[in-house]
Amino acid sequence: MATGTRTGRSRVTLIFLLLSSATLLTLDARNFEPLQRTEETLSDLISPLRSGADRLFEPVGDAWTGVTGYDELESENEQLRQELQKLEGQRILDSDAALRLESLLDELGLPYVQDIPNIVAEVITANVGNFDRYSVQINRGAEDGVRNGMPVVTRGGLIGRIDGDPGRRHSQVALITDPGFEVGVLVVGSDDVALASGGGHDEPLVVGKGLEIDTEVEVGDEVVTSGVDRSRYPAGIPIGTVTEIDYDEARLFQILTVNPSASTDNLSFVTILLYDPLAEES
Numbered sequence: 001m002a003t004g005t006r007t008g009r010s011r012v013t014l015i016f017l018l019l020s021s022a023t024l025l026t027l028d029a030r031n032f033e034p035l036q037r038t039e040e041t042l043s044d045l046i047s048p049l050r051s052g053a054d055r056l057f058e059p060v061g062d063a064w065t066g067v068t069g070y071d072e073l074e075s076e077n078e079q080l081r082q083e084l085q086k087l088e089g090q091r092i093l094d095s096d097a098a099l100r101l102e103s104l105l106d107e108l109g110l111p112y113v114q115d116i117p118n119i120v121a122e123v124i125t126a127n128v129g130n131f132d133r134y135s136v137q138i139n140r141g142a143e144d145g146v147r148n149g150m151p152v153v154t155r156g157g158l159i160g161r162i163d164g165d166p167g168r169r170h171s172q173v174a175l176i177t178d179p180g181f182e183v184g185v186l187v188v189g190s191d192d193v194a195l196a197s198g199g200g201h202d203e204p205l206v207v208g209k210g211l212e213i214d215t216e217v218e219v220g221d222e223v224v225t226s227g228v229d230r231s232r233y234p235a236g237i238p239i240g241t242v243t244e245i246d247y248d249e250a251r252l253f254q255i256l257t258v259n260p261s262a263s264t265d266n267l268s269f270v271t272i273l274l275y276d277p278l279a280e281e282s
Protein backbone atom coordinates (compact mmCIF):
# COMPACT_ATOMS: atom_id res chain seq x y z
CA MET A 1 0.00 0.00 0.00
CA ALA A 2 2.80 2.37 0.85
CA THR A 3 4.43 1.61 -2.43
CA GLY A 4 1.25 2.49 -4.34
CA THR A 5 0.98 5.75 -2.39
CA ARG A 6 4.60 6.71 -3.18
CA THR A 7 4.09 5.89 -6.87
CA GLY A 8 0.92 7.99 -7.03
CA ARG A 9 2.62 10.85 -5.18
CA SER A 10 5.59 10.75 -7.54
CA ARG A 11 3.29 10.98 -10.54
CA VAL A 12 1.49 13.97 -9.00
CA THR A 13 4.83 15.63 -8.24
CA LEU A 14 6.03 15.10 -11.81
CA ILE A 15 2.80 16.48 -13.26
CA PHE A 16 3.03 19.48 -10.92
CA LEU A 17 6.61 20.15 -11.93
CA LEU A 18 5.76 19.98 -15.62
CA LEU A 19 2.77 22.32 -15.22
CA SER A 20 4.88 24.67 -13.07
CA SER A 21 7.55 24.70 -15.76
CA ALA A 22 5.03 25.69 -18.37
CA THR A 23 3.62 28.42 -16.10
CA LEU A 24 7.03 29.77 -15.21
CA LEU A 25 8.05 29.90 -18.85
CA THR A 26 4.94 31.95 -19.56
CA LEU A 27 5.56 34.32 -16.67
CA ASP A 28 9.20 34.64 -17.63
CA ALA A 29 8.15 35.77 -21.03
CA ARG A 30 6.11 38.53 -19.24
CA ASN A 31 9.04 39.63 -17.00
CA PHE A 32 7.33 38.52 -13.75
CA GLU A 33 9.74 39.69 -10.95
CA PRO A 34 9.33 36.93 -8.25
CA LEU A 35 10.15 34.37 -10.90
CA GLN A 36 13.91 34.25 -10.30
CA ARG A 37 13.71 32.59 -6.87
CA THR A 38 11.07 30.12 -8.10
CA GLU A 39 13.18 29.24 -11.09
CA GLU A 40 16.14 28.42 -8.85
CA THR A 41 13.99 26.16 -6.65
CA LEU A 42 12.43 24.44 -9.66
CA SER A 43 15.80 23.96 -11.25
CA ASP A 44 17.02 22.15 -8.13
CA LEU A 45 13.98 19.87 -8.24
CA ILE A 46 14.22 19.04 -11.97
CA SER A 47 18.00 18.65 -12.07
CA PRO A 48 18.05 15.05 -10.73
CA LEU A 49 15.38 14.08 -13.22
CA ARG A 50 17.32 15.65 -16.09
CA SER A 51 20.58 13.98 -14.98
CA GLY A 52 18.84 10.62 -14.82
CA ALA A 53 17.40 11.09 -18.30
CA ASP A 54 20.82 12.08 -19.62
CA ARG A 55 22.37 8.96 -18.11
CA LEU A 56 19.54 6.85 -19.52
CA PHE A 57 19.83 8.08 -23.10
CA GLU A 58 23.64 8.52 -23.20
CA PRO A 59 24.33 4.85 -24.15
CA VAL A 60 21.73 5.10 -26.89
CA GLY A 61 23.49 8.14 -28.32
CA ASP A 62 26.85 6.41 -28.16
CA ALA A 63 25.43 3.32 -29.82
CA TRP A 64 23.83 5.38 -32.58
CA THR A 65 27.12 7.18 -33.20
CA GLY A 66 28.86 3.80 -33.31
CA VAL A 67 26.35 2.46 -35.86
CA THR A 68 26.61 5.44 -38.17
CA GLY A 69 30.42 5.48 -37.79
CA TYR A 70 30.61 1.75 -38.61
CA ASP A 71 28.52 2.26 -41.75
CA GLU A 72 30.87 5.01 -42.91
CA LEU A 73 33.92 2.84 -42.20
CA GLU A 74 32.41 -0.11 -44.07
CA SER A 75 31.61 2.14 -47.03
CA GLU A 76 35.21 3.38 -47.12
CA ASN A 77 36.52 -0.19 -46.92
CA GLU A 78 34.29 -1.23 -49.81
CA GLN A 79 35.61 1.66 -51.92
CA LEU A 80 39.18 0.62 -51.09
CA ARG A 81 38.43 -2.98 -52.06
CA GLN A 82 37.01 -1.83 -55.39
CA GLU A 83 40.07 0.32 -56.04
CA LEU A 84 42.39 -2.61 -55.25
CA GLN A 85 40.43 -4.87 -57.60
CA LYS A 86 40.64 -2.24 -60.32
CA LEU A 87 44.40 -1.88 -59.85
CA GLU A 88 44.88 -5.66 -59.87
CA GLY A 89 42.83 -5.96 -63.06
CA GLN A 90 44.90 -3.25 -64.72
CA ARG A 91 48.11 -4.95 -63.63
CA ILE A 92 46.97 -8.21 -65.23
CA LEU A 93 46.00 -6.41 -68.44
CA ASP A 94 49.37 -4.67 -68.55
CA SER A 95 51.19 -7.96 -68.01
CA ASP A 96 49.16 -9.65 -70.73
CA ALA A 97 49.83 -6.76 -73.14
CA ALA A 98 53.56 -6.99 -72.42
CA LEU A 99 53.60 -10.74 -73.05
CA ARG A 100 51.64 -10.34 -76.28
CA LEU A 101 54.01 -7.62 -77.47
CA GLU A 102 56.98 -9.86 -76.69
CA SER A 103 55.37 -12.71 -78.64
CA LEU A 104 54.66 -10.40 -81.55
CA LEU A 105 58.24 -9.11 -81.64
CA ASP A 106 59.48 -12.70 -81.64
CA GLU A 107 57.64 -13.23 -84.93
CA LEU A 108 59.31 -10.32 -86.70
CA GLY A 109 62.48 -10.76 -88.72
CA LEU A 110 62.78 -14.56 -88.53
CA PRO A 111 66.36 -15.38 -89.50
CA TYR A 112 65.57 -18.36 -91.75
CA VAL A 113 62.78 -16.67 -93.71
CA GLN A 114 65.22 -14.56 -95.78
CA ASP A 115 63.41 -13.16 -98.83
CA ILE A 116 60.19 -15.17 -98.54
CA PRO A 117 57.15 -12.85 -98.27
CA ASN A 118 55.33 -13.40 -94.97
CA ILE A 119 52.68 -11.98 -92.69
CA VAL A 120 52.15 -12.27 -88.94
CA ALA A 121 48.81 -13.62 -87.70
CA GLU A 122 47.23 -13.82 -84.28
CA VAL A 123 45.86 -17.10 -82.96
CA ILE A 124 42.19 -16.53 -82.18
CA THR A 125 41.13 -20.08 -81.33
CA ALA A 126 43.72 -22.30 -79.71
CA ASN A 127 43.85 -26.07 -79.46
CA VAL A 128 42.34 -26.69 -76.02
CA GLY A 129 41.68 -30.01 -74.31
CA ASN A 130 40.98 -33.22 -76.17
CA PHE A 131 38.47 -31.78 -78.62
CA ASP A 132 41.01 -30.57 -81.16
CA ARG A 133 44.67 -30.79 -80.23
CA TYR A 134 45.97 -30.59 -83.75
CA SER A 135 44.72 -27.30 -85.17
CA VAL A 136 44.33 -23.60 -84.39
CA GLN A 137 42.49 -20.75 -86.07
CA ILE A 138 44.20 -17.49 -87.04
CA ASN A 139 42.94 -14.05 -88.03
CA ARG A 140 44.40 -13.97 -91.55
CA GLY A 141 42.66 -15.20 -94.66
CA ALA A 142 42.22 -15.02 -98.41
CA GLU A 143 42.16 -11.23 -98.53
CA ASP A 144 45.65 -11.25 -96.99
CA GLY A 145 47.00 -13.58 -99.68
CA VAL A 146 46.74 -16.76 -97.59
CA ARG A 147 46.29 -19.98 -99.56
CA ASN A 148 45.77 -23.64 -98.73
CA GLY A 149 48.96 -25.49 -97.82
CA MET A 150 51.14 -22.47 -97.02
CA PRO A 151 53.74 -23.07 -94.25
CA VAL A 152 53.11 -21.62 -90.80
CA VAL A 153 56.11 -21.00 -88.55
CA THR A 154 57.31 -19.36 -85.35
CA ARG A 155 60.78 -18.28 -84.33
CA GLY A 156 61.44 -21.89 -83.30
CA GLY A 157 60.61 -23.33 -86.70
CA LEU A 158 57.77 -25.07 -88.52
CA ILE A 159 54.55 -25.52 -86.54
CA GLY A 160 52.09 -26.38 -89.30
CA ARG A 161 50.43 -25.41 -92.56
CA ILE A 162 47.23 -23.74 -93.73
CA ASP A 163 44.62 -26.47 -93.80
CA GLY A 164 41.92 -26.09 -96.45
CA ASP A 165 40.68 -23.02 -98.25
CA PRO A 166 40.83 -20.00 -95.92
CA GLY A 167 37.98 -17.61 -95.29
CA ARG A 168 38.26 -13.92 -96.07
CA ARG A 169 39.74 -13.03 -92.70
CA HIS A 170 40.53 -16.33 -90.99
CA SER A 171 42.28 -19.63 -91.66
CA GLN A 172 42.72 -23.03 -90.05
CA VAL A 173 46.23 -24.27 -89.29
CA ALA A 174 47.02 -27.99 -89.11
CA LEU A 175 49.77 -28.50 -86.53
CA ILE A 176 52.94 -30.51 -87.07
CA THR A 177 52.06 -32.73 -84.08
CA ASP A 178 49.10 -34.26 -85.96
CA PRO A 179 49.91 -37.93 -86.72
CA GLY A 180 48.63 -37.32 -90.24
CA PHE A 181 51.01 -34.41 -90.85
CA GLU A 182 53.99 -35.15 -93.13
CA VAL A 183 56.90 -32.99 -94.26
CA GLY A 184 60.01 -33.66 -96.32
CA VAL A 185 63.20 -33.22 -94.24
CA LEU A 186 66.90 -33.81 -94.23
CA VAL A 187 69.48 -34.06 -91.50
CA VAL A 188 71.86 -31.11 -91.67
CA GLY A 189 75.12 -32.32 -93.21
CA SER A 190 73.54 -35.13 -95.24
CA ASP A 191 71.88 -35.31 -98.64
CA ASP A 192 69.24 -37.92 -97.88
CA VAL A 193 65.70 -36.60 -98.11
CA ALA A 194 63.38 -38.32 -95.65
CA LEU A 195 59.80 -37.98 -94.48
CA ALA A 196 58.87 -36.80 -90.98
CA SER A 197 55.42 -37.18 -89.45
CA GLY A 198 53.68 -36.00 -86.31
CA GLY A 199 53.80 -38.24 -83.26
CA GLY A 200 50.81 -36.83 -81.37
CA HIS A 201 50.28 -34.15 -78.74
CA ASP A 202 53.37 -33.62 -76.56
CA GLU A 203 55.12 -36.41 -78.46
CA PRO A 204 58.23 -36.17 -80.67
CA LEU A 205 58.21 -36.32 -84.46
CA VAL A 206 59.24 -39.48 -86.24
CA VAL A 207 61.43 -39.73 -89.36
CA GLY A 208 60.53 -43.19 -90.60
CA LYS A 209 60.92 -43.13 -94.35
CA GLY A 210 63.74 -42.36 -96.76
CA LEU A 211 66.81 -42.18 -94.54
CA GLU A 212 69.20 -44.93 -95.65
CA ILE A 213 70.72 -47.15 -93.01
CA ASP A 214 74.30 -46.20 -93.84
CA THR A 215 73.72 -42.42 -93.68
CA GLU A 216 75.73 -40.96 -90.84
CA VAL A 217 73.41 -39.50 -88.21
CA GLU A 218 74.12 -38.70 -84.59
CA VAL A 219 71.98 -37.75 -81.63
CA GLY A 220 71.91 -33.96 -81.47
CA ASP A 221 71.91 -33.43 -85.25
CA GLU A 222 69.54 -30.77 -86.56
CA VAL A 223 66.67 -31.59 -88.91
CA VAL A 224 65.28 -29.03 -91.39
CA THR A 225 62.82 -28.94 -94.29
CA SER A 226 64.34 -30.35 -97.48
CA GLY A 227 62.85 -27.89 -99.97
CA VAL A 228 62.94 -30.39 -102.84
CA ASP A 229 61.21 -29.54 -106.12
CA ARG A 230 57.50 -28.82 -105.78
CA SER A 231 57.65 -29.15 -101.99
CA ARG A 232 55.11 -26.98 -100.25
CA TYR A 233 57.84 -25.97 -97.76
CA PRO A 234 60.93 -23.91 -98.63
CA ALA A 235 64.32 -25.34 -97.67
CA GLY A 236 65.99 -24.74 -94.32
CA ILE A 237 63.04 -24.28 -91.95
CA PRO A 238 64.01 -25.76 -88.54
CA ILE A 239 62.13 -28.94 -87.63
CA GLY A 240 63.92 -30.24 -84.56
CA THR A 241 66.80 -32.22 -83.06
CA VAL A 242 67.51 -35.95 -83.25
CA THR A 243 67.11 -37.58 -79.82
CA GLU A 244 67.04 -41.30 -80.71
CA ILE A 245 68.17 -43.49 -83.63
CA ASP A 246 66.71 -46.91 -84.50
CA TYR A 247 67.00 -49.13 -87.56
CA ASP A 248 64.54 -50.92 -89.81
CA GLU A 249 66.76 -53.83 -90.86
CA ALA A 250 64.19 -55.21 -93.27
CA ARG A 251 63.94 -52.04 -95.32
CA LEU A 252 67.44 -50.78 -94.56
CA PHE A 253 66.15 -47.47 -93.19
CA GLN A 254 66.99 -45.50 -90.10
CA ILE A 255 64.15 -44.37 -87.82
CA LEU A 256 64.78 -41.09 -86.03
CA THR A 257 63.01 -39.61 -83.05
CA VAL A 258 63.05 -35.82 -83.39
CA ASN A 259 62.25 -33.34 -80.65
CA PRO A 260 60.42 -30.39 -82.32
CA SER A 261 62.26 -27.06 -82.17
CA ALA A 262 58.99 -25.09 -82.06
CA SER A 263 56.26 -25.62 -79.48
CA THR A 264 52.65 -25.78 -80.61
CA ASP A 265 51.34 -25.05 -77.10
CA ASN A 266 50.11 -21.63 -75.99
CA LEU A 267 50.51 -20.02 -79.39
CA SER A 268 49.76 -16.29 -79.55
CA PHE A 269 51.22 -15.19 -82.88
CA VAL A 270 52.46 -17.16 -85.88
CA THR A 271 54.00 -16.26 -89.23
CA ILE A 272 52.53 -17.42 -92.52
CA LEU A 273 55.02 -17.84 -95.36
CA LEU A 274 53.32 -16.66 -98.54
CA TYR A 275 55.16 -19.39 -100.40
CA ASP A 276 54.07 -20.79 -103.74
CA PRO A 277 56.45 -23.47 -105.06
CA LEU A 278 55.07 -23.13 -108.61
CA ALA A 279 55.74 -19.39 -108.58
CA GLU A 280 59.27 -20.11 -107.34
CA GLU A 281 59.92 -22.31 -110.38
CA SER A 282 58.83 -19.61 -112.80
